[in-house]
Structures are given as C-alpha cells and as structure tokens.
Amino acid sequence: MNKEIKALKKERIDLYLVFVLDETRSQIQAKIKKNLILVNNNQVKPNFVLNIGDLITIKEEEKIDYLKAINLDLEVIYEDNYLAVINKPQGLITHPGHSYQGITLINGLKYLFPKLSNFENDPLRPGVVHRLDKETSGIMIIAKDEEAHKLLKEAFQRRKIQKVYEAIVHKPFLETTFTIDLPIKRHELKRQKMAVNLEGRKALTKGFLISQTDKYSYLKLELITGRTHQLRVHLSYIGHPILGDEIYGFKKDTNRLYLHAKAITFNHPITKKELRFETKLPNYFIEKLNELRLI
Numbered sequence: 043m044n045k046e047i048k049a050l051k052k053e054r055i056d057l058y059l060v061f062v063l064d065e066t067r068s069q070i071q072a073k074i075k076k077n078l079i080l081v082n083n084n085q086v087k088p089n090f091v092l093n094i095g096d097l098i099t100i101k102e103e104e105k106i107d108y109l110k111a112i113n114l115d116l117e118v119i120y121e122d123n124y125l126a127v128i129n130k131p132q133g134l135i136t137h138p139g140h141s142y143q144g145i146t147l148i149n150g151l152k153y154l155f156p157k158l159s160n161f162e163n164d165p166l167r168p169g170v171v172h173r174l175d176k177e178t179s180g181i182m183i184i185a186k187d188e189e190a191h192k193l194l195k196e197a198f199q200r201r202k203i204q205k206v207y208e209a210i211v212h213k214p215f216l217e218t219t220f221t222i223d224l225p226i227k228r229h230e231l232k233r234q235k236m237a238v239n240l241e242g243r244k245a246l247t248k249g250f251l252i253s254q255t256d257k258y259s260y261l262k263l264e265l266i267t268g269r270t271h272q273l274r275v276h277l278s279y280i281g282h283p284i285l286g287d288e289i290y291g292f293k294k295d296t297n298r299l300y301l302h303a304k305a306i307t308f309n310h311p312i313t314k315k316e317l318r319f320e321t322k323l324p325n326y327f328i329e330k331l332n333e334l335r336l337i
Contacts, residue, residue, distance in 0.1 A: 045100040049092040053327065055081065055110040056088040063100070068234060078103055104164035109165070114150030119319050122314050123184060124190040126155060126169075129321045132179040132230045132298065137167045151184060158184070171195055172268065177286070180303025181208070181321050194313035199270060207263040207273060208299035210330060211282040211289065214254040222247040222276040226269045235289060238279045247267045247276045253336045258285065260336040262304075273301065285330070303326055 047062060052198045061071045073090040081090060081101040092098070094153065100243040107198070115295050117129040119328040128151075130136070135146045151169050153157060158169035183203075185191035197203050227242030229235040246266035253260045263273055274290045277283055284293030304322040323331075331337045 043102055045102075047098050047100070049096040049098060051092060052093055054088075055079070055086060055090045055092050055098070056337065058092055068216065073100070073103070073318065075101070077101075087255055090212050109152060109168075110149055111146060111153040112149035113153050114145075114147075115122070116147075116150045116154060117321075118154060119181065120317070121155075124187045124310070125194070126187050127317075127319045128154075128182055130179060130303075131321070132177055132181050132324065132326075135171055135176045136182075146181075152169055155184070155186060157186050159186060159188050161185065161188050161191035161195070172198055174303055174314075175271065175274075175299075175301075177299035178301045179304060179324055179327075181301070181306050181319060183269060183306065183308070187312075190311045196312070197308060200223065200308065202308065204305075205265040205268070206305040207265060208252070208302050208304045209263060209273065209277070210285040210327075210334065210336065211259050211263050211277055212257070212263060212295075213282050214252060214284065214337075215251050215255060215259050215282070218251045220249045222249070222280060224270060224279060226275055228270075234276050236269065238275060243267075243269060247273060255335055257317050258334050258336060260331060265295040296330075298326060298330075300327060300330060 046053045049058065055066050056070050056074065060067050063070065074086065074088045075084050080086070081092065081096050085101065101122050102256045118126060120127040130147055137148050138146050148168060155169065160168060165181060169186065171183050171185050171191060174180060174182060183194060183259060187195055224238045225240060225242035226236050226245040227239035228239040248264040248266060250262040251259060252262055265272060274284055274287055278290035279288065284299060284301050302323055305318065307316065307318040309316050
C-alpha cells in the first residue's frame with residue numbers, strides 16, 4: 043500500500059525523509075533510485091529539493107524471498123561434497139541484511155546447491171564463509187557442510203587462506219612492490235565507511251605493480267588480513283584510490299569499481315589437500331585495461 047505525505051519545509055528529499063521515515067539516508071536514496079519515491083507523481087533524484095506542499099508518494103517495495111532459489115547463471119569453478127568455489131559477478135550483494143532484502147548471491151547459491159552449511163544458525167548467510175563487496179567481482183569459497191564451514195572460518199581467522207586481487211588505481215607508483223601496514227576502524231562520523239585509525243584492527247596489504255601509465259596503475263594485491271573495505275581504504279589512504287570507487291575515491295570517474303578477486307589458495311578443510319583456483323578478469327575489466335593502455 044502506497045503512503046503519501048506533504049512536504050512541510052524546503053529541503054533535499056533524502057535528508058527530509060530521514061526524519062519522517064524510520065530509515066537511513068542510504069536506504070531512502072536506494073528507494074529513490076528505484077523510483078519507489080515520487081514527488082508530485084514525478085521521478086526525482088536523491089538531491090531533489092522539496093518545496094512546501096509537494097506531494098511525496100512512497101511506494102511499497104515488492105518483497106523478495108531471500109532464500110528462494112533463483113538461477114543467476116553463477117560460474118562454478120570447483121565443487122565437492124564439502125564446499126564449492128564460485129565466481130561472484132560485480133553488482134551482486136553477497137547476502138541480505140536489514141538494509142537490503144532484494145536478490146543476492148544467496149538466491150543463486152540456493153539454486154545451485156541443494157545443501158548449504160547452516161553454521162551458527164544464521165538463516166541469512168547459508169554457506170557464506172567470507173564476503174565480497176557488492177561492486178567487487180571474483181572468487182569465493184562456499185561451504186556445504188557445517189564442519190567444513192567451521193574449519194574454513196578458522197583458516198581465514200588464522201590467515202591460512204591466500205587471497206589475490208587485481209585492481210586499476212589512480213596515479214603511477216614510484217616502486218614496483220609495496221606493503222601497507224595500517225590499522226583500520228569504522229569511521230567515527232560516517233558509520234558505513236571504514237578509515238585508517240591507530241586504534242583500529244591490524245590490516246596488512248601487499249602490492250605488486252603489473253603496469254602503469256602517467257595516470258593509472260594496474261596492480262596485483264595480496265590481502266594478508268581481511269578487514270572490511272581493506273583494499274579500498276588502504277589504497278585511498280596512500281593516494282591511489284581504486285578506479286570507480288565513489289566511497290573512497292573520486293565521484294563519478296567511471297560507472298564500475300575495478301577490483302577483482304582473482305585467485306585463492308587454501309588447504310581443503312577435510313582432505314587437507316592444497317587447492318588453488320583462479321578466475322579470468324571480467325570482459326569490462328579487460329576492456330578498461332586496453333582503453334587505459336595498461337595491457
């Protein structure tokens with residue numbers, strides 16, 4: 043059922059609705075972009091300025107069954123009775139949460155795998171051992187079995203799983219290899235962001251230059267620790283934000299984030315055999331490398 047309210051003051055619509063609805067600004071902006079919020083029956087942008095008396099229509103969003111099996115054409119790189127390794131496409135959220143209950147990777151996993159782990163009884167994250175940001179593409183391990191999930195989680199915590207990423211970043215580097223050892227903590231004012239903070243948790247990133255021009259660099263990155271947004275925060279802090287990173291980099295420099303989880307190496311939790319898997323770069327990533335003359 044739609045809800046209609048009249049604006050009582052002149053203000054940006056996203057800011058105005060924060061105080062009217064029990065939702066965050068980012069949730070309101072997402073609804074505006076989906077055309078679920080109209081002004082005088084017209085589509086608007088999140089920065090639209092209301093006038094007194096404007097009629098705001100808030101449409102009810104269609105609820106998605108976040109555990110429904112949906113064919114998302116996910117690439118399965120490896121599978122056995124205990125785990126699977128998949129290639130997550132860019133633009134897909136890993137699992138639903140309070141701020142998002144639309145289609146996620148979980149729907150695709152439920153379609154592919156009849157059995158997924160239910161470790162720690164979390165119904166929103168069946169099989170999810172680790173996450174990738176929505177805009178990050180690439181390789182992920184999925185657990186089918188509770189024991190495998192537990193052991194994989196412990197391996198991540200003990201830094202026994204090697205994760206390699208590739209990224210396009212702004213500006214050339216003076217060195218061909220580098221290490222960033224800077225602690226990370228949630229931003230004190232902008233709670234959806236992370237930031238370098240001496241009181242934060244240890245975060246370690248290793249980088250290797252693949253190629254560069256006078257404006258951009260193409261990097262291989264090893265994630266030694268796995269903090270939220272670690273690569274994005276670290277690279278931005280040293281003056282080389284990832285291309286397309288609107289949160290930690292430059293606004294509107296491109297319509298995609300050029301960060302890809304390329305490879306992962308780990309010991310199988312049950313057989314103990316060392317496994318290594320690698321994914322190809324997405325076509326749009328290769329096209330951008332060519333466009334920027336990085337390959």
